[in-house]
Amino acid sequence: MSSPLTAVICSSPDRLVQARELAQSLKLPLFDSEQGQSLSGAVLLLGERVSLSNPELGAPLQADFCSPDILRRLHAGRKQPLGRACGLHKQSGLRILDCTAGLGQDMLILAAMGARVTPLERNDVIYLLLEDAFHHADGDPVVLQALSRCERPRRENALEFLGSTGEYWDVIYLDPMFSGYKRRALPKKNMQLLAAVCGGDEDADQLLALALRHANRRVVVKRSPQAPLLDNREPDLQIKGSRMRFDIYLVSA
Numbered sequence: 001m002s003s004p005l006t007a008v009i010c011s012s013p014d015r016l017v018q019a020r021e022l023a024q025s026l027k028l029p030l031f032d033s034e035q036g037q038s039l040s041g042a043v044l045l046l047g048e049r050v051s052l053s054n055p056e057l058g059a060p061l062q063a064d065f066c067s068p069d070i071l072r073r074l075h076a077g078r079k080q081p082l083g084r085a086c087g088l089h090k091q092s093g094l095r096i097l098d099c100t101a102g103l104g105q106d107m108l109i110l111a112a113m114g115a116r117v118t119p120l121e122r123n124d125v126i127y128l129l130l131e132d133a134f135h136h137a138d139g140d141p142v143v144l145q146a147l148s149r150c151e152r153p154r155r156e157n158a159l160e161f162l163g164s165t166g167e168y169w170d171v172i173y174l175d176p177m178f179s180g181y182k183r184r185a186l187p188k189k190n191m192q193l194l195a196a197v198c199g200g201d202e203d204a205d206q207l208l209a210l211a212l213r214h215a216n217r218r219v220v221v222k223r224s225p226q227a228p229l230l231d232n233r234e235p236d237l238q239i240k241g242s243r244m245r246f247d248i249y250l251v252s253a
């Protein structure tokens with residue numbers, strides 16, 4: 001896998017074996033935290049937690065299930081746009097395949113609204129961050145209850161996964177990266193770091209076509225408000241907000 005990261009930095013002796021394996025598979029040099037201080041660019045940090053860091057882009061990025069933003073969304077109820085888009089305001093217990101789990105935020109909110117979620121993430125580095133958040137989740141009972149409805153993330157390319165499974169889900173959820181249009185302002189620094197690691201998910205059009213074959217009820221695509229339609233396909237419904245848009249494709253039984 002080619003990577004925009006410049007190094008792996010290990011500051012925890014307990015993680016040294018894992019750090020060596022990772023550095024080898026990502027074809028990156030491995031440093032301890034003292035050596036790593038003089039490095040520039042984005043690095044993968046393995047300490048007590050796993051994080052991505054680029055000093056030019058602010059504080060290190062971790063998958064965090066207890067951030068203030070997540071906690072606010074966890075308590076916002078099923079009528080929030082994500083819940084309505086997936087049909088959770090009308091029925092809980094839906095099985096949802098989250099093909100683009102990323103840092104697991106939407107996955108967690110969907111589970112808190114009553115869904116049973118199967119998360120997939122194909123990027124090795126993002127998968128590590130996501131797994132690490134599962135491992136370190138504690139404290140807030142709402143978070144723990146939501147996590148009990150999520151399967152452990154699978155390190156899978158959803159295109160290959162959907163291409164080879166005979167399974168169906170009530171809802172298939174897609175939130176691919178999109179970098180192909182001009183924004184008025186730069187995205188949040190964390191998103192810039194994430195986008196640098198993941199790239200632009202240019203194959204998302206194919207993902208929509210496959211998802212439509214494996215959904216019993218609907219496929220939901222999260223987009224930025226100005227982003228073009230996936231696969232140039234008109235949705236049956238749209239929910240529009242100032243910061244995002246949900247394109248909803250209904251599947252008839």
Ligand SMILES: C[S@@+](CC[C@H](N)C(=O)[O-])C[C@H]1O[C@@H](n2cnc3c(N)ncnc32)[C@H](O)[C@@H]1O
Pocket residue numbers: 099100101102103104105106107120121122123126156157158159175176177198201207
């Ligand atoms: C915008 S992020 C998703 C953010 C996520 N919804 C959240 O709430 O944290 C997109 C993620 O989808 C992943 N992804 C894109 N296409 C994928 C595919 N075909 N299979 C698995 N993961 C994919 C990318 O690696 C990236 O981590």
